Amino acid sequence: xxxxxxxxxxxxxxxxxxxxxxxxxxxxxxxxxxxxxxxxxxxxxxxxxxxxxxxxxxxxxxxxxxxxxxxxxxxxxxxxxxxxxxxxxxxxxxxxxxxxxxxxxxxxxxxxxxxxxxxxxxxxxxxxxxxxxxxxxxxxxxxxxxxxxxxxxxxxxxxxxxxxxxxxxxxxxxxxxxxxxxxxxxxxxxxxxxxxxxxxxxxxxxxxxxxxxxxxxxxxxxxxxxxxxxxxxxxxxxxxxxxxxxxxxxxxxxxxxxxxxxxxxxxxxxxxxxxxxxxxxxxxxxxxxxxxxxxxxxxxxxxxxxxxxxxxxxxxxxxxxxxxxxxxxxxxxxxxxxxx
Numbered sequence: 001x002x003x004x005x006x007x008x009x010x011x012x013x014x015x016x017x018x019x020x021x022x023x024x025x026x027x028x029x030x031x032x033x034x035x036x037x038x039x040x041x042x043x044x045x046x047x048x049x050x051x052x053x054x055x056x057x058x059x060x061x062x063x064x065x066x067x068x069x070x071x072x073x074x075x076x077x078x079x080x081x082x083x084x085x086x087x088x089x090x091x092x093x094x095x096x097x098x099x100x101x102x103x104x105x106x107x108x109x110x111x112x113x114x115x116x117x118x119x120x121x122x123x124x125x126x127x128x129x130x131x132x133x134x135x136x137x138x139x140x141x142x143x144x145x146x147x148x149x150x151x152x153x154x155x156x157x158x159x160x161x162x163x164x165x166x167x168x169x170x171x172x173x174x175x176x177x178x179x180x181x182x183x184x185x186x187x188x189x190x191x192x193x194x195x196x197x198x199x200x201x202x203x204x205x206x207x208x209x210x211x212x213x214x215x216x217x218x219x220x221x222x223x224x225x226x227x228x229x230x231x232x233x234x235x236x237x238x239x240x241x242x243x244x245x246x247x248x249x250x251x252x253x254x255x256x257x258x259x260x261x262x263x264x265x266x267x268x269x270x271x272x273x274x275x276x277x278x279x280x281x282x283x284x285x286x287x288x289x290x291x292x293x294x295x296x297x298x299x300x301x302x303x304x305x306x307x308x309x310x311x312x313x314x315x316x317x318x319x320x321x322x323x324x325x326x327x328x329x330x331x332x333x334x335x336x337x338x339x340x
Contacts, residue, residue: 038066150254
């Protein structure tokens with residue numbers, strides 16, 4: 001499985017040890033786990049540091065993009081040193097699960113997360129939710145003129161006006177979901193129509209949101225949290241951005257909610273990996289994701305990103321996230337359409 005996504009493709013390794021092993025009740029170095037992280041080091045490491053300080057468990061983190069780390073797991077198989085895999089999308093988790101590399105998770109862990117955001121065979125569990133949206137500049141677009149479906153954006157009135165990031169994992173998962181829901185022929189036609197409508201191609205979602213904010217393009221297909229991230233980078237409130245998020249109604253595929261998630265590697269015997277996964281799903285862990293990445297926490301009672309509807313209020317398409325693992329075919333289709 002190969003795909004590209006935002007961020008560096010270079011692997012890096014980071015290790016963190018307890019700052020107060022006595023307080024944690026264990027000697028530093030007595031316990032150690034290896035995490036393969038398909039999520040950015042800048043994002044993940046502060047949370048790992050919190051976990052180590054709290055538990056005394058040392059975590060060696062190997063960073064890379066999600067597809068890179070999934071491919072490494074698939075190549076290593078039973079020989080992998082990894083204890084836990086943290087991925088930015090369900091497709092990568094499904095690919096690893098299909099090779100029987102995850103162990104079955106406990107019901108206590110699984111029941112923390114709504115059924116639609118975890119594996120049907122209990123091999124992995126979602127950690128955060130990530131909604132696809134149409135970002136737009138309200139100075140350039142009236143709310144009443146927003147399209148009702150993502151397919152409408154391929155009409156002539158939107159020619160050259162829509163930003164996309166076709167090499168980004170989130171766009172690829174969106175197309176994979178379209179294939180699952182509507183079939184390969186429909187997805188190929190959508191991509192052909194999109195390519196013929198002169199989209200504004202960018203490397204990442206953040207680039208799209210920045211250009212919308214600057215008035216360079218009126219629309220962009222992105223994940224919901226980028227407007228918050230760019231506002232945070234600029235040191236302003238998200239309401240000061242010239243960007244708004246729009247969710248397509250009536251379960252349109254353009255409002256797909258994917259997940260970041262994690263699974264415990266099958267050969268892992270000790271419970272330290274389980275402790276780290278539980279920490280991701282704890283109140284502290286979910287609050288960290290909500291406040292730092294502006295993603296949707298998945299446990300009950302956790303805060304919703306400001307300005308976004310509750311997760312259960314989103315009219316999401318009826319897509320089984322377990323079926324998003326075939327990214328290779330999706331990438332070939334995107335390339336064949338001339339978008340990458």
